[in-house]
Amino acid sequence: MKIEEFEMERLQSTWENRVKYNLSESGVHPLLLKELTNKDELEELISLRLGYSQTNGTIELRGAISQLYPGSDIDNILVTNGSSEANFISIWTNLKAGEELILMLPNYMQIWGLARSLGAKVKPFYLKEELNWAPDLEELKKIVSPNTKMIAVCDPNNPTGAVLSEKSIKGIVKVADRVGAWILSDEVYRGAELNGKETPGFWGKYEKVIVNGGLSKAYALPGLRIGWMVGPKKIIAESWSRHDYSTIAPGIINDYLASLALKPEMRQKILSRNRKILNTNLALVKKWLSNHADLFKLISPQAGAIAFIRYNLDINSTQLIIKLLHEKSVLIVPGDCFGMDHFIRLGYGAEKDYLLAGLDLIDETLKEIQSKG
Template identity: 35%
Template sequence: MKIAGFGVEAWLNEYETTATTDISQSSIAALTMAEVTALDGHHGQQFYQQLNQSKLNYGWIEGSPAFKQLVSGLYTQVPAANVLQTNGATGANHLAIYSLVEPNDHVIALYPTYQQLYDIPKSLGATVDYWHLQESQDWLPDIAELKQLIRPDTKMILLNNAANPTGCLLDEAFLKQVVAIAKSVGAYVLVDEVYEPLDGTPFVSIADLYDKGIATNSLSKTYSAPGVRIGWVTTPSRELADIFRKYRDYTMICGGVFNDQLAVLILQHRDEILARNREIVARNAKIYLDWVAQEPRVSLIAPQGISVSCLKLDVPVDDETFCKQLLAKTGVLLVPGVRFDIPGHVRLGYCTQTETLERGLKLLSGFLRQYDEPTN
């Protein structure tokens, strides 16, 4: 099996540890252990007492009953039995694709988004057609192109909603059109839903729209806990859930006793965490958009309350060279757009700590000024 290098992950693996001002990440500012455990209302004492009494065996293989019930409650059509715990959303995506896609299958993937969603099917021998995001249409795809791409033998349509790194969101009306097209040929629709909007924009899961819908998610982005490494795959179909169960036995035994307990605590206090994160998104979005408005060498199609953005550069060097030089001279880390097949852009994660964002934007502006100097 051959697979392409994972562009964004390879970049971060090489450069994120050397950055002093990281505004490249896609999560909302991470919670500390103290902040999470304090959610128990007893300064973490209740959490740690429970943990100290837990045996470090395999625990609940598919996720504890409490975890499965809490995740089920995020949907209207997904019973707890159809929730399977995974190693983040990357594990959920891999499990679903690995379980269903075979050599010579035809799949359609939204592009460019999260590389996993098209390169894993390619590595399994599938034919992958791209359904293109259009920068000229605020990074939204054209439903007419999907109608042209769909085939009687299309096995799966893979989406990232909201999309990384562009921040565009497919609304319910649009998703219903996708479902109608998929249903016409019996195709599955897998949607990586780790980026939910936090600005009040309505969001609907594919698992609540389609009996062959597959939703993947995790605690990493919207819930500010990427270090927990807990995600899930869900579907309204028990038949599909059982297929995932079988393949999951070959890829993951359990999420771990500690991680499951922490995930349950986070989901039990979902409302408090989301309230905290809405404040961060709103505050940082204003700072960021004000900066874009006054910075002549950038432009932006604003994300819809989502923690990632795709900033367009107006500079005389390619985006990867720009990012390397920026990091070397200022310590500011961005992700080159070419790592997402979007050259001339960068991923800027504006939902980091506010002071980090402000410092990063100031240093970025200073670095951009070198291109304003007249040449002899």
């Protein structure tokens, strides 16, 4: 099996722990373990027996997840190691060589690379900058075919932070229904909406829907490596038996802590803490951008901790990022990782002072490039 490099993850894996300012992250500044647990829970945690956990996720955790998807119960849920494993299993289970996948772009490129490595035919449909990163449904209608096995979307979207409207969701469902295609919706940023209004998402809108989510982004708990798949029971059962081959089970400590994070009161506390950080920091980023109004264009993200910024400088995005890396020890993601040169993806979920210090260093590089131009 030939596999293409997952460029963004490789870049992050290589550099994120070596740079002084990592602004490539797409999640919010992570929580501390002690912020998640009270005294009794901490006691329970250290008394946990470190055996295998229930391989598809404990009943407590699947119960808490199913509360987020009305009409589902614990047999509609498979707990995975991160939403990346949920994506992996969804594609591995449902897509074969020669089958057709329509993929929303730009996107987190995991599904793109995976589907292609399995020999599937991947057809893109685009979020349009001129439509404030909404999809053009006419384009989707044109490319769908009787061979389309699946349509994969990311909502809220990485990298643009755009949220699909109810109208777009309905439109995508209609197109999928016409040819009986599955919809795979990666909703790992759901809960990180800046206005606090949770993305409606695809669950309950169509029978052939798989929704993937997790705690890494909106919940600021990437280190727990807890994700999930929500789908029809038959698909979840099939995916569970694939999970036997991938990682068997989530870690028992992670499963326990995830159940705490999803208790209604704690969940609300986490989401409002994160929303506050995101709104404060996005305002700082916008102020910074306004100091360079001639250079940058941002369609304001509606969710997540990432800003996808178009820049007007005569330098390729990878070259710009490499310059920042080596000269200023700052890491951001080049638009090239999404097949879109002259964009950068800036993570703004970090602590305020850290973010500002990173932006100052980017400023220095911009001035140097401009003075040479």
